Amino acid sequence: xxxxxxxxxxxxxxxxxxxxxxxxxxxxxxxxxxxxxxxxxxxxxxxxxxxxxxxxxxxxxxxxxxxxxxxxxxxxxxxxxxxxxxxxxxxxxxxxxxxxxxxxxxxxxxxxxxxxxxxxxxxxxxxxxxxxxxxxxxxxxxxxxxxxxxxxxxxxxxxxxxxxxxxxxxxxxxxxxxxxxxxxxxxxxxxxxxxxxxxxxxxxxxxxxxxxxxxxxxxxxxxxxxxxxxxxxxxxxxxxxxxxxxxxxxxxxxxxxxxxxxxxxxxxxxxxxxxxxxxxxxxxxxxxxxxxxxxxxxxxxxxxxxxxxxxxxxxxxxxxxxxxxxxxxxxxxxxxxxxxxxxxxxxxxxxxxxxxxxxxxxxxxxxxxxxxxxxxxxxxxxxxxxxxxxxxxxxxxxxxxxxxxx
Ligand SMILES: *Cc1c(COP(=O)(O)O)cnc(C)c1O
Numbered sequence: 001x002x003x004x005x006x007x008x009x010x011x012x013x014x015x016x017x018x019x020x021x022x023x024x025x026x027x028x029x030x031x032x033x034x035x036x037x038x039x040x041x042x043x044x045x046x047x048x049x050x051x052x053x054x055x056x057x058x059x060x061x062x063x064x065x066x067x068x069x070x071x072x073x074x075x076x077x078x079x080x081x082x083x084x085x086x087x088x089x090x091x092x093x094x095x096x097x098x099x100x101x102x103x104x105x106x107x108x109x110x111x112x113x114x115x116x117x118x119x120x121x122x123x124x125x126x127x128x129x130x131x132x133x134x135x136x137x138x139x140x141x142x143x144x145x146x147x148x149x150x151x152x153x154x155x156x157x158x159x160x161x162x163x164x165x166x167x168x169x170x171x172x173x174x175x176x177x178x179x180x181x182x183x184x185x186x187x188x189x190x191x192x193x194x195x196x197x198x199x200x201x202x203x204x205x206x207x208x209x210x211x212x213x214x215x216x217x218x219x220x221x222x223x224x225x226x227x228x229x230x231x232x233x234x235x236x237x238x239x240x241x242x243x244x245x246x247x248x249x250x251x252x253x254x255x256x257x258x259x260x261x262x263x264x265x266x267x268x269x270x271x272x273x274x275x276x277x278x279x280x281x282x283x284x285x286x287x288x289x290x291x292x293x294x295x296x297x298x299x300x301x302x303x304x305x306x307x308x309x310x311x312x313x314x315x316x317x318x319x320x321x322x323x324x325x326x327x328x329x330x331x332x333x334x335x336x337x338x339x340x341x342x343x344x345x346x347x348x349x350x351x352x353x354x355x356x357x358x359x360x361x362x363x364x365x366x367x368x369x370x371x372x373x374x375x376x377x378x379x380x381x382x383x384x385x386x387x388x389x390x391x392x393x394x395x396x397x398x399x400x401x402x403x404x405x406x
Pocket of ligand 1: 200242244363
């Protein structure tokens, strides 16, 4: 029997999109997550909350971000018009600040003065340290030691902003280990501490809450493309780590069935488990993503035959994670969104093309979406348009690229 097409994507009261999502946490976190859900629901329905948030997004973060017609990338593709949603122009250089600002306002509403967060590439850590400085909140950032090494400049930035950066030496010393440490801290200090999670991941209400704070991207993009071209785009393309910038762009278009939603995962440098972070490609890339629970939520998780969570690899720290947000799992299984992957080498080529053809140095995460966008555009007529989410700028990656070239 054919499934009906998906035209909306809302979780039930327990935070489930179908079987995905939910709340798989130790007993001590159930009450705090309930409290958070209640306060978020109240804030979500409070016009004063949105007025304050929108004002800060405008005056402090730099919203709305432009939708830029990338003519030379378009010429390179020789097909549909390519538009770039310029989240890289936001304060701190990526979409992460949209969510950090929203949650910091929520923390303040809840009277919590100690903020903890995890970070991979360091972008979420910088965004969190920034909003904590702005509101005078204490800030502790957990970061894997390997990520801290790859993104030393961001560690320095966070410290300049007054945050305490705790490097984590457990496991593979990357994002998953940082989240474990942050969760451990939260369990211990939950009475005065707010956990400001950085992607559309984790136990309910985080996947929903982070999405709500990121959908500003898609709402603006929808208005902008309609006023520029007079019609909806044929496709949206975004890189997918935990899934926040992509769901933020996709969500306001879910009911527009003619708009393709395309997420790009990290294909890394090989097909075997451990060499990539393409959670949806158990068939094409050998070994991998199956339904399971990781860090509080049910979704697709890269795991071995025994259900052990697999290590991942990506040239970009921000896509280097074994699981994907539960709403993406739902959109994937329902056939509403498509997921492809780009390898490290393809990301590097996208990075160079975007820099040379448009004068925009994208983040390595973002770079995963560039070649795919060219491919998709090349198969469409010139009077159609596609939107690429330019999730962040590449200043943080320039040193890594320089090292690769020597
Ligand atoms: C963190 C990050 C990502 C990946 O995270 P999502 O939650 O999947 O958006 C992508 N791009 C940039 C620039 C990032 O900083």
